[in-house]
Amino acid sequence: MSAHQQGTELDLSWISKIQVNKPAVLRRAEQIQARRPVKKEWQAAWLLKAVTCIDLTTLSGDDTASNIQRLCYKAKYPIREDLLKALNMHDKGITTAAVCVYPARVCDAVKALKAAGCDIPVASVATGFPAGQTHLKTRLEEIRLAVEDGATEIDVVINRTLVLTGQWKGSDFIKTSTGKETVNATFPVAIVMLRAIRDFFWKTGNKVGFKPAGGIRSAKDSLVWLSLIKEELGDEWMKPELFRIGASTLLADIERQIYHHVTGRYAAYHDLPMS
Amino acid sequence: MAATRTASRACEIFTTLEYGPAPESHACALAWLDTQDRHLGHYVNGQWLKPEHRSSVPCQDPITGENLASCLQAQSEDVAAAVEAARASLENWSTQPGAFRAQHLTRLAKAIQKHQRLLWTLESLVTGRAVREVRDRDVPLAQQLLQYHAVQAHTQEEALAGWEPMGVVGLILPPTFPFLDMMWRICPALAVGCTVVVLVPPATPTPLLLAQLAGELAPFPGILNVISGPDSLGPVLAAQPGVQKVAFCGATEGGLRLLIQEAVWDETMRRLQERMGRLRCGRGLDGAVDMGARGAAARDLAQRYVREAQSQGAQVFQAGSVPSDSPFFPPTLVSDLPPASPCAQAEVPWPLVVASPFRTVKEALAVANGTPRGGSASVWSERLGQALELAYGLQVGTVWINAHGLRDPAVPTGGCKESGSSWHGGQDGLYEYLRPSGTPAWIPYLSKTLNYDAFGLALPSTLPAGPETGPAPPYGLFVGGRFQAPGARSSRPIRDSQGSLHGYVAEGGAKDIRGAVEAAHQAAPGWMSQSPAARAALLWALAAALQRREPNLVSRLERHGVELKVAKVEVELSVKRLRAWGARVQAQGCALQVAELRGPVLQLREPLGVLAIVCPDEWPLLAFVSLLAPALVHGNTVVLVPSGACPIPALEVCQEMATLLPAGLVNVVTGDQDHLTRCLALHQDIQALWYFGSAQGSQFVEWASAGNLKLVWVNRGCPRAWDQEAEGAGPELGRRAARTKALWLPMGD
Numbered sequence A: 001m002s003a004h005q006q007g008t009e010l011d012l013s014w015i016s017k018i019q020v021n022k023p024a025v026l027r028r029a030e031q032i033q034a035r036r037p038v039k040k041e042w043q044a045a046w047l048l049k050a051v052t053c054i055d056l057t058t059l060s061g062d063d064t065a066s067n068i069q070r071l072c073y074k075a076k077y078p079i080r081e082d083l084l085k086a087l088n089m090h091d092k093g094i095t096t097a098a099v100c101v102y103p104a105r106v107c108d109a110v111k112a113l114k115a116a117g118c119d120i121p122v123a124s125v126a127t128g129f130p131a132g133q134t135h136l137k138t139r140l141e142e143i144r145l146a147v148e149d150g151a152t153e154i155d156v157v158i159n160r161t162l163v164l165t166g167q168w169k170g171s172d173f174i175k176t177s178t179g180k181e182t183v184n185a186t187f188p189v190a191i192v193m194l195r196a197i198r199d200f201f202w203k204t205g206n207k208v209g210f211k212p213a214g215g216i217r218s219a220k221d222s223l224v225w226l227s228l229i230k231e232e233l234g235d236e237w238m239k240p241e242l243f244r245i246g247a248s249t250l251l252a253d254i255e256r257q258i259y260h261h262v263t264g265r266y267a268a269y270h271d272l273p274m275s
Numbered sequence B: 001m002a003a004t005r006t007a008s009r010a011c012e013i014f015t016t017l018e019y020g021p022a023p024e025s026h027a028c029a030l031a032w033l034d035t036q037d038r039h040l041g042h043y044v045n046g047q048w049l050k051p052e053h054r055s056s057v058p059c060q061d062p063i064t065g066e067n068l069a070s071c072l073q074a075q076s077e078d079v080a081a082a083v084e085a086a087r088a089s090l091e092n093w094s095t096q097p098g099a100f101r102a103q104h105l106t107r108l109a110k111a112i113q114k115h116q117r118l119l120w121t122l123e124s125l126v127t128g129r130a131v132r133e134v135r136d137r138d139v140p141l142a143q144q145l146l147q148y149h150a151v152q153a154h155t156q157e158e159a160l161a162g163w164e165p166m167g168v169v170g171l172i173l174p175p176t177f178p179f180l181d182m183m184w185r186i187c188p189a190l191a192v193g194c195t196v197v198v199l200v201p202p203a204t205p206t207p208l209l210l211a212q213l214a215g216e217l218a219p220f221p222g223i224l225n226v227i228s229g230p231d232s233l234g235p236v237l238a239a240q241p242g243v244q245k246v247a248f249c250g251a252t253e254g255g256l257r258l259l260i261q262e263a264v265w266d267e268t269m270r271r272l273q274e275r276m277g278r279l280r281c282g283r284g285l286d287g288a289v290d291m292g293a294r295g296a297a298a299r300d301l302a303q304r305y306v307r308e309a310q311s312q313g314a315q316v317f318q319a320g321s322v323p324s325d326s327p328f329f330p331p332t333l334v335s336d337l338p339p340a341s342p343c344a345q346a347e348v349p350w351p352l353v354v355a356s357p358f359r360t361v362k363e364a365l366a367v368a369n370g371t372p373r374g375g376s377a378s379v380w381s382e383r384l385g386q387a388l389e390l391a392y393g394l395q396v397g398t399v400w401i402n403a404h405g406l407r408d409p410a411v412p413t414g415g416c417k418e419s420g421s422s423w424h425g426g427q428d429g430l431y432e433y434l435r436p437s438g439t440p441a442w443i444p445y446l447s448k449t450l451n452y453d454a455f456g457l458a459l460p461s462t463l464p465a466g467p468e469t470g471p472a473p474p475y476g477l478f479v480g481g482r483f484q485a486p487g488a489r490s491s492r493p494i495r496d497s498q499g500s501l502h503g504y505v506a507e508g509g510a511k512d513i514r515g516a517v518e519a520a521h522q523a524a525p526g527w528m529s530q531s532p533a534a535r536a537a538l539l540w541a542l543a544a545a546l547q548r549r550e551p552n553l554v555s556r557l558e559r560h561g562v563e564l565k566v567a568k569v570e571v572e573l574s575v576k577r578l579r580a581w582g583a584r585v586q587a588q589g590c591a592l593q594v595a596e597l598r599g600p601v602l603q604l605r606e607p608l609g610v611l612a613i614v615c616p617d618e619w620p621l622l623a624f625v626s627l628l629a630p631a632l633v634h635g636n637t638v639v640l641v642p643s644g645a646c647p648i649p650a651l652e653v654c655q656e657m658a659t660l661l662p663a664g665l666v667n668v669v670t671g672d673q674d675h676l677t678r679c680l681a682l683h684q685d686i687q688a689l690w691y692f693g694s695a696q697g698s699q700f701v702e703w704a705s706a707g708n709l710k711l712v713w714v715n716r717g718c719p720r721a722w723d724q725e726a727e728g729a730g731p732e733l734g735r736r737a738a739r740t741k742a743l744w745l746p747m748g749d
Helices: A014-015 A022-033 A040-054 A065-076 A083-084 A103-116 A135-151 A160-166 A187-204 A219-232 A250-263 B004-016 B027-035 B076-097 B098-114 B118-125 B131-154 B179-192 B208-217 B230-239 B262-276 B294-311 B361-369 B386-393 B426-431 B510-528 B534-550 B550-559 B564-584 B622-633 B646-658 B675-681 B695-707 B725-729 B731-736
Strands: A054-057 A097-102 A122-127 A153-154 A173-175 A209-211 A244-247 B042-044 B048-049 B056-060 B067-072 B164-165 B168-172 B195-200 B224-228 B243-248 B256-261 B314-317 B332-335 B352-358 B376-379 B398-400 B434-436 B477-479 B482-484 B489-497 B500-506 B592-593 B602-606 B610-614 B637-641 B666-668 B688-691 B711-714 B738-744
Touching: A022 A187, A022 A219, A040 A054, A040 A219, A040 A250, A040 B004, A040 B048, A054 A065, A054 A250, A054 B500, A065 A097, A083 A250, A097 A103, A103 A122, A103 A135, A122 A135, A122 B164, A135 A153, A135 B637, A173 A187, A187 A209, A219 A244, A219 A250, A219 B482, B027 B067, B027 B118, B027 B164, B042 B067, B042 B076, B042 B208, B076 B168, B076 B195, B076 B224, B076 B230, B098 B131, B098 B179, B098 B208, B118 B131, B118 B208, B168 B179, B168 B230, B179 B195, B179 B208, B179 B426, B179 B725, B195 B208, B195 B230, B195 B738, B208 B224, B230 B243, B230 B564, B256 B262, B256 B361, B262 B332, B262 B352, B294 B314, B294 B332, B294 B352, B352 B361, B361 B386, B376 B725, B386 B398, B426 B738, B477 B510, B477 B646, B482 B646, B500 B646, B510 B602, B510 B610, B510 B637, B510 B666, B510 B675, B534 B550, B534 B646, B550 B564, B550 B646, B564 B622, B564 B725, B602 B695, B610 B622, B610 B675, B622 B646, B622 B725, B622 B731, B637 B675, B646 B666, B675 B695, B688 B695, B695 B711, B731 B738
Parallel strands: A054 A097, A054 A244, A097 A122, A122 A153, A173 A209, B168 B195, B168 B243, B195 B224, B256 B352, B332 B352, B376 B398, B398 B738, B610 B637, B610 B688, B637 B666, B688 B711
Antiparallel strands: B042 B048, B042 B224, B056 B067, B164 B434, B314 B332, B477 B482, B477 B666, B489 B500, B592 B602, B602 B738
């Protein structure tokens, strides 16, 4: 993650002046999906970039040390070695950006990553994920404990009560949603958020990161997300320091696409290691 | 396994994250051209027509210059053959029940769907446009057009009872046009029962492909015929016996003018330049490209414009990734162009945008309306009231609010001023190809001996002609709300049916016409802003006044040989018509619901502006009133030339109008009909001209009105049965007296 930025004074007038032309945003969202197809070796390269931006996530009620270990191993070796060799990318340190787990599982994740000899950060969801409706005291304690256990990134759930009453806070990244809502990361929402990031950058010079999460399952989608970032913010944001994709099954689909690019065949599920 | 070359490329791309090409294969387009041995002819009556001894023109890829095929240049015989085929199938096609035609159009839509890849590939290859534009916008819209018009055909018997298809329609298209322009026009024509002959410039294969798809849908092969030939064949097409109407589409540049309010100038320019930087130019058939190229000629035009603009002091910004080889031209933003410079007046070529600042809404309207172009515009504002003020005030055919470029088959698209006077799409588009039932077919009558330079030029001199018998009629030209002396200071005698002198009327001339038009323009803003109810009230008051004058009017008509009974009917009908039109106009305007858009599209009926009317000799009072009423009630201000033989009843009506109507609303100029017609037809600031005189006069009016593309309605010398409801007070009059503006209001927050 980039160095912690200073931020600016909260100026509520910025927020009240915001106007969103919703029909135009919807049109742009539709367009962006068809306008920039990426093919062949460009696609392979972009997909690898997407892999390096994934926060490989598991947030299930039945998470235990064993599936966390499998996840961490997959985070270190997201794409099969021989496929990477064919693309001459086997020595570029292709790993996912982070591993994202519940606070109680942070210990297991840190241990598993250490055993695998991997230094990617462990991100923890905290603050009463996903609803955020717990006491401030316990939420702060949760964050402290997670950091103590070794998490270096925290996905904070904002207090919607405060938002709806206009009391805002700052952050290093903004995320579309917890990923556990009925509607999560959609392009219209993303366009508005990206434009806000751009405006903030133009006004203050500070770069805020973006993380869509929830419902991003196909490799094709990840390409559209990358091109959306490229179109709206530019090449600098297309890196794990400023862009993360919160996903779990996405990695499998990307790996299958890369398999297809390298071998010309469609893989069966058992051909590729599971996460 | 993948080659090492791609492997190392992947490494590189991982760092640069550039887009690569996403080429679409044009094999299918070439394969289709091969079926014609790369030598395209015409498509007539369901078959390819390749007459011998014709010259041919190469069809080239606008980007690489590669020769794709050669296209025949037609000659007059080919045009005649095509019109003959269209005529032969007309009887059959137009007498089919609407439901049958609807089905046929749906089948054509399905045929397009089945071959859409071929269609978009061919179009993109030949015109150089970005394939995603053709694939995602044009082809689906073409299918929607067919579907929409199929529905219209289906309901034609009930919804359009009283109207019949015109007949064979000719269509002339300009050198560079999207095939969609052709679809906009042929769909309504075919739907209502007309058959079509299209004259396309050579080197445009897409219409031929469409004709082939249509022709293969037996059993109506001859309804769509396509000839490729030079535009010198246009008059040949128009003169063919049987062709009832020729629609033509001129070439338009694709550039835009952007008016930005000063307060948001910097912010807007910054965002615009940022976005321009992301645009990608490239070969049209690359799926990842935003814009293609339109050939060397278009690029040179753009180049010249930019150079001239710079020499006139403008700032030029170009961006986007553009291949350095010709004929690509980068998207360009021109700003700081002085408004009086020639570049600011000229049409902006593609792909340029000229940005100018403005301070207030009033200024913006003045700048935007200050060009002869009146096609479409978009208004971007978060304040609804302000946006609507601009939308209503802009003199264009279509306005989008907070959106741009939206099109739908159900919304009429037209223009005003020099952007043309016809509509496509929606109901208005259908009426273009319809005429009231029972109207006789138009026989082409072109007098080769008509001297356009001399028509109506000379004014006959008038001399005293004997004693005036009976009460003298009101004297003078009714201009600006009162009777004025004519500029020429002479008069002409009006003789009654016995041959004795009924009275003298003023001899109006060019200066008087000028004055009348000015007076009409002055009265226009006030009249336009009146509500329909207010206008109706005035017409009712005029009707009551005429009723009071009945004995006077009857006696004037009797002196001209009209029987007492008939004269009474004439006056009665006139009164009735005034009241009827007043009532009719109260129910106007409607909102459409358009597919794929959330929010309404308002169809506003707007007045044309100043309407000039030359009245016929038959039914001198009734025709005068029947034409005046619809024109007025739709918000126009009027300049009338009453019947030459019997202008006096009209002058009597003027006396009433002097007290009742605002000054300048109605202006009546008496005098030599041909001379006054000439003045009106050549006047560039009249928005429409209705002429009910001689055949020669009709021809002159149509020729002269091309100067400012004013709307024209002529009778070609045929008298009209003004006493009949259909001809004297039918919906045709109402349609012609106003134009439609489409106002798009996408919703969403």
